[in-house]
Amino acid sequence: MDILVLIGRVLFALPFLAFAANxxxxxxxxAGYAQSKGLPAAKPAILLSGLLLLLGGLSILLGIWADLGALLLVFLVPTALVTHAFWKGDSPDGRQAEMTHxxxxVGPAGAALMLLAFFSFVGDELGLAVTGPLFDID
Incomplete structure (x- = not known):
């Protein structure tokens, strides 16, 4: 079981690390894209989101307070609401593209919430992790 969880952590974390690099x-x-979507202070927001993606991805990948790393990735929900408001689109193609984004x-944010619960529930039994969870959610 430990190896399956490790493979899952690696596969889950890789896209976030790639997004962080971008x-x-x-x-x-x-920042130009975010600003075009009406995000104020776009450049600091992009840097902050990059840092959250990096820390969250590394935390899950390495198993260092992976529950905290999963929680950090939940910022994707407000990000989706602000930058991919597909319901505001002018054209059907534009709305479809934004809905996909x-x-x-939101899909990975939901998975991150499940991982938060999973890592917290399993605790130190996770195996192949550097630390146990930071949170104790019952």
Whole structure:
């Protein structure tokens, strides 16, 4: 079971680490996109979201307070609401594209919430992790 959880942690974390790299290395481009969506203080928001993606992804990948890492990734819900408001789109194609991006944010956020509960429930029994969970959710 431990190896399956480790493989799952790796597969779950990899996209977040790739997204973090984009946020932190293509900040200007991503801030322009965020600003076009009406996000105030777009550049600091992109840097903060990149940091959350990096910390959350690494935490889950390495098993260092993986429950906290999962919680950090829940920021994807407000991000989806602000930057991918598909219901505001002008064209059917634009609405569809934004809905796809919206769902690609909220789906992993839901999985992160489940991981938060799972890591907390399993506690130190997780195995193949550096630390146990930070939170004790019953």
């Amino acid at each position: 946020h932190l290395t293509k900040t200007q481009y991503m 919206f769902l690609k944010d």
